[in-house]
Amino acid sequence: MKATARCPAVLIAAPASGQGKTTVTAALARLYTRKGLKVRVFKCGPDFLDPHWHQLASGAPVHQLDLWMTGEADCTQRLHAAAQEADLLLIEGVMGLFDGDPSAADLAQRFGVPVLAVVDASAMAGTFGALAFGLQHYRPGLPWAGVLANRVGSARHADMLRSGLRAPEDWLGALMRVTASADAGAARSAGALLPERHLGLVAAHELSDSQQRLDAAADALEATPLGQMATPDLQRWAVDFPAPVHLPAVPALLEGRTVAVARDAAFCFIYDANIQLLEQMGARVVFFSPLQDTVLPACDAVWLPGGYPELHTAQIAANTGMQASLRAHVAAGKALWAECGGMMALMESITLADGSTAPLWGLLPGHVTLHKRLAALGPQQVDVAGHTLRGHTFHYSTSDSSAPVVARTSRPGEAPAPAAGEALYRQGSLHASYFHAWFPSSPEAAAHLLGGVPA
Structure with a gap:
């Protein structure tokens, strides 16, 4: 087993729930899978529904990462194993970046994974820059990838958001409001691309047009600087994932059952x-x-x-x-x-x-x-x-x-x-x-x- 496994990785987070990080994560997975990369997606924290979309988008199993529930050793083992076989690792955060104990930020810092912040910018302009700056600098030493503006209304709106950033290199683009059209194909404004119910997102397998919805999101993301990054560009987010320490063998407690x-x-x-x-x-x-x-x-x-x-x-x-x-x-x-x-x-x-x-x-x-x-x-x-x-x-x-x-x-x-x-x-x-x-x-x-x- 290699002592470390090096692979580009990014943790997709947000200031709060409902900002669109699941859509962005799934769109990223779908986009780079379409480009021929082997993408592995993880979900931070307990969640049954988002992984359905990520598995459909990436074509690979999706596991949970949580420093308490699954444990640091389990996280280490899963990330190291995935990094050995994948071209890109994506980790969807949970709630807001610093919410919970442990939080998505804790996971990012523990493994050195840069954070991509997704911000619902539908009702803001200059404040977008202040929010991005705060997310990046609130905790010293947080690995940082940049910020993506979500649910943006127009190209002019995107320019206003971009101009508010203190560091222009943080701009990863603007994702316009998208949803699946009646024929499950083209992207259009308003509405929700991934529908919800009382326990969260509707699972991907429950919709007949799930793949088309993912393609619509990937198409929209492809127009952004984030979506236009080539494979060599992703190396700026390369992370060395350590090999796990010796893990005890799983006991054969259900043998023959x-x-x-x-x-x-x-x-x-x-x-x-x-x-x-x-x-x-x-x-x-x-x-x-x-x-x-x-x-x-x-x-x-x-x-x-x-x-x-x-x-x-x-x-x-x-x-x-x-x-x-x-x-x-x-x-x-x-x-x-x-x-x-x-x-x-x-x-x-x-x-x-x-x-x-x-x-x-x-x-x-x-x-x-x-x-x-x-x-x-x-x-x-x-x-x-x-x-x-x-x-x-x-x-x-x-x-x-x-x-x-x-x-x-x-x-x-x-x-x-x-x-x-x-x-x-x-x-x-x-x-x-x-x-x-x-x-x-x-x-x-x-x-x-x-x-x-x-x-």
């Missing part, structure tokens, strides 16, 4: 790294659709990940075959791990945002209520069989269940409290929680939830 993972429009919040870890632990992973399939595939354990069960309640309730198959699976003492949306689907009923109530599968006692505002958000950890499993929580619903609570999650650096955090329910061989787990943070805990480690 088959894990069935739900994956469809209702259950789609899956970290690729989680699937990778299951296979490294010896599991055979098979996928199924709780919406379409009427029986489980032959398996030893089931994982119901999060997603959008609230958008598919009629189909879930109507699939009595899958309901019976899941019930028989648990009755046989086989492990079932359900997180967030997966847990919601196992409850008895749900009250939707419009006030109507719909039945669910009823494997867990209790009721779910969907709200119009966030109910919980942030990094979390939980003790599972004596091992600490890290992850996060992000949901718009609340639940009321009489199922036994065997643990509660806590925030980083805090001890669990009886009435705080997310409940980890256990009923027989079924574990369920709003908590989204990052399996590599504790292979032992992940294997326990899937029946691979004795209680």
Whole structure:
């Protein structure tokens, strides 16, 4: 293994959420992939939706980087491995550049990755320069690539923004307002290129014109100085990524076991790294659709990940075959791990945002209520069989269940409290929680939830 791997890299950040960094990251990935470069994209922090777009744009797996949730050693290993095979690494930040602990800025400084700031300049002129200057100099020693003005109204507007910069070389261009046209081709002004719903962006696989939307964004970006950089120009952002220290071997805790993972429009919040870890632990992973399939595939354990069960309640309730198959699976003492949306689907009923109530599968006692505002958000950890499993929580619903609570999650650096955090329910061989787990943070805990480690 090489001691270091050198590769151009840039971290795409912003002053706040909603500035357009996901669109810019995906457009960059699509543009340089079209030019024949091998691009690898990472997402800073926990996120299931943005990676769908980045994977479609780059044609390569997208993994998360987070100095707390995934850990510095994991980040080091993934970046070094990607740098050995790629021509360009892109890291999409999270929230604002300095928001969170750890923040995107922390990651950039730890690995020496220059920051490309994306600023929604639709309602500013000279202040754009002040904002760019502040982002660059707020923290001494922050690696810096430059600034891209997003959602710009005209060429004259772009000139006003550029003239406000103290360092002209920081200007990476102006990206005009773009969206997909009715024929999913040309770029036009106004609207949102990547549509959103209550949990974030609509996943790329849910839209028939996703590739055309990405091409429209890439076409718009190609007209900027950033988009016109040739392969040799990218070397100004070359970074030496260190090789990881010796990492312990992944224990074969699921050797010989088959894990069935739900994956469809209702259950789609899956970290690729989680699937990778299951296979490294010896599991055979098979996928199924709780919406379409009427029986489980032959398996030893089931994982119901999060997603959008609230958008598919009629189909879930109507699939009595899958309901019976899941019930028989648990009755046989086989492990079932359900997180967030997966847990919601196992409850008895749900009250939707419009006030109507719909039945669910009823494997867990209790009721779910969907709200119009966030109910919980942030990094979390939980003790599972004596091992600490890290992850996060992000949901718009609340639940009321009489199922036994065997643990509660806590925030980083805090001890669990009886009435705080997310409940980890256990009923027989079924574990369920709003908590989204990052399996590599504790292979032992992940294997326990899937029946691979004795209680």
